[in-house]
Structure formats: C-alpha cells, structure tokens
Amino acid sequence: MASLKILDSSGKQKGEVAVNDALSTVSKLSVIHRAVVAEQANRRQGTQKVKTRAEVSGGGRKPYRQKKTGRARQGSIRAPHYAHGGVVFAPQPRSYEKKVNRKERRLAIQSAFAAKLNDDAIVVVDKISFSEPKTKSAVELLSKVGAADAKRILVILPAYDEVAFRSFRNLPNVEVRTAPAAVKDGDDPVKTQGFSARDLMVAHKIVIAEDALKAIQEVWA
Structure with a gap:
C-alpha cells in the first residue's frame, strides 16, 4: 500500500495518508487509452457538412x-475537379460517440490515478480554501506546495467552493474539479464522479485536498 505526504498551506509536511492498492497499481494502460479517446470523441459536435456534386447548385x-x-469530354461544371464543384466523399453530420463499459471507466480512473502516483505528480494538501477570491492567494498556495511550475495543474476539491473556483479561474494552466460524491444506495459511481481519466492524464501536477482524497478512496478504491 502506497502513501502520500500531507502538506499544509505553507508547504510543510503535516502527516501521511495511505492509498489503497486499487489506486496505486496501474492495471492496464490500454483501458486508460480507450477511456480518454472516448471522452475526447464524445466532445465532438459532429456538425461538419460539405456539399457533394449532387447538392451543389447548378451543373x-x-x-x-x-x-x-x-x-476533353465533360458532363457537369459541378464535377469535383471543377472550381466550385462538389466534394468527393464530402464530410457529413455524424455522431462520434464512443461507449465505455462502467467497469472499464472505473478501472481507467484507478489506473490513471496510480500512474500519476507512481510519477510523483500528486500533492495532498490538508485544506484548499481562501478567505476571499484572489488569484494571488491561489498562486501562493501552488508555489508553496511545489506545483506552480507545472505546465498543467489539476486541483481537486472535496466539494464545490465558489471562492476557490474564482481564485483559480484566471490561471490558464489550472483546471479545478471536485471529488466524486459519496455513493448512496443505488447510485452509479460513474455518474457521481467529479473528474475523468483524461483530467488526470493531461495534468502534469495534481493538487488534492485531504478530504477530497478520502472521498476518492471511498468511491473508486
């Protein structure tokens, strides 16, 4: 079982927290790949539309x-080789949706978290909160915990915090997410998650509040 250091807002070590084996062992990179590709594909609008020679006016x-x-013999001025002609195999509106099984999505998040854990890219902070929304305060916190120089930073809060969200909002390299909600009877953990495998994989540094890590272990471990 792996462990992570818990830092306070000044960057000093406050203690340690154990991480369950499910979140510290990379199972399958192929599952992470499928989950990330599916998420990116599902973001596509699929509204592209180009006219074929049958749809172009005239000809x-x-x-x-x-x-x-x-x-040379010609049959239409709207043939593909003509200027203003139709396009061969023109892109049409379509759905790029890809489905990933629930167990695979769960395994993808577990493996992605473990991959970042093994890369020493996860920083646990005892508390991420600010008295007022200030970007300066957010930058100071990231700097003291050793995450300010990362190209992409993922901050995971235990719950939605308007002040914290507004403090990080002006930082272009920071994404803020919330921990998955505590699972109730009959709830689907996939639907209550606050972040995805892609969010974890694209981040070079992940800053997690201690309470958020507890929620993550409760839901995903």
Whole structure:
C-alpha cells in the first residue's frame, strides 16, 4: 500500500495518508487509452457538412457537346475537379460517440490515478480554501506546495467552493474539479464522479485536498 505526504498551506509536511492498492497499481494502460479517446470523441459536435456534386447548385446541363470540340469530354461544371464543384466523399453530420463499459471507466480512473502516483505528480494538501477570491492567494498556495511550475495543474476539491473556483479561474494552466460524491444506495459511481481519466492524464501536477482524497478512496478504491 502506497502513501502520500500531507502538506499544509505553507508547504510543510503535516502527516501521511495511505492509498489503497486499487489506486496505486496501474492495471492496464490500454483501458486508460480507450477511456480518454472516448471522452475526447464524445466532445465532438459532429456538425461538419460539405456539399457533394449532387447538392451543389447548378451543373445539371452538359457544358458542351460530347464530340467535335477538341476538348476533353465533360458532363457537369459541378464535377469535383471543377472550381466550385462538389466534394468527393464530402464530410457529413455524424455522431462520434464512443461507449465505455462502467467497469472499464472505473478501472481507467484507478489506473490513471496510480500512474500519476507512481510519477510523483500528486500533492495532498490538508485544506484548499481562501478567505476571499484572489488569484494571488491561489498562486501562493501552488508555489508553496511545489506545483506552480507545472505546465498543467489539476486541483481537486472535496466539494464545490465558489471562492476557490474564482481564485483559480484566471490561471490558464489550472483546471479545478471536485471529488466524486459519496455513493448512496443505488447510485452509479460513474455518474457521481467529479473528474475523468483524461483530467488526470493531461495534468502534469495534481493538487488534492485531504478530504477530497478520502472521498476518492471511498468511491473508486
């Protein structure tokens, strides 16, 4: 069982927290790949539309006679090789939706978390809160816990905090998510998650509140 150091807001070690084996062992990278590809595909609108030669206006009449002109035979001025002609195999509106099984999504998040844990990319802070929404306060916190220099940072809060969200909002390299909600009887953990496998994988540093880590272990471990 792995463990993580718990830092206070000044960057000093306050203690340690154990991480369950399910969140500290990378099971399958292929499952992470499928989950990330599916999420990115599901974000696509699929509204692309280009006209084929059947849909372009005009071109119904043969431009000139078949023979005795000395020119190559043509059947329409809207053929694909003409300027303003239709497009061959033109992109049409479609759905890019990909489905991932519930167990695979769960395994993907567990494996993604374990991968970041093994890369020493996870920082646990005892509390992430601010008295007032200030970007300066957010930058100071990230700097003291050693995450300010990361290219992409994921901050995970135990619950929605308007002040914290507004404090991090102006930082272009920081994404803020909430921990998955505590699972009640009959709830689907996949639907109560606050972040995805992609959120974990694209982050170079993950800053987690201690209470958020407890919720993550309760739901996903």
